[in-house]
Amino acid sequence: MKINTEHLDRCVGTLKGAWDGLQECEPGEMLYEIYLAACVKEFELVLEQSGRLLKRRLRPYFASNRQADELYFNDIFRYASKHCLIDDQACERWLAYRACRNETAHEYGEHYAELTLALLPQFIVEVEALTRVIEEGGSG
Numbered sequence: 001m002k003i004n005t006e007h008l009d010r011c012v013g014t015l016k017g018a019w020d021g022l023q024e025c026e027p028g029e030m031l032y033e034i035y036l037a038a039c040v041k042e043f044e045l046v047l048e049q050s051g052r053l054l055k056r057r058l059r060p061y062f063a064s065n066r067q068a069d070e071l072y073f074n075d076i077f078r079y080a081s082k083h084c085l086i087d088d089q090a091c092e093r094w095l096a097y098r099a100c101r102n103e104t105a106h107e108y109g110e111h112y113a114e115l116t117l118a119l120l121p122q123f124i125v126e127v128e129a130l131t132r133v134i135e136e137g138g139s140g
Helices: 006-023 030-061 066-068 074-083 089-104 112-138
Strands: none
Touching: 006 030, 006 112, 030 066, 030 074, 030 089, 030 112, 074 089, 089 112
């Protein structure tokens, strides 16, 4: 079963573009703030999309689609690891991305942005590998 990742790919492209733009600006500049906001928002979107699409990839491992659809975010990645779609280390990193998002969900200030920015380089690599797993079903 091929899963369409077109929207996820566009969001990742936007995230990468915002990250690249951020690197060319100085903190405090208006454009820096715009790129920073885009990075944070796209991180959140990509994180959620990744979980939703991976859940679809997991459906064949359950007795029914409904069982897979009832999984929460962390369980999705744990099952993906259990079924060798991702390795244990990748699972732990995805759980850490989610934990960062959850811990800072109501903190929209500079601290949240700094935490998110620190994760972005590795997160971009992770999501590109996960996208291949979602599309193809193989280990990433």
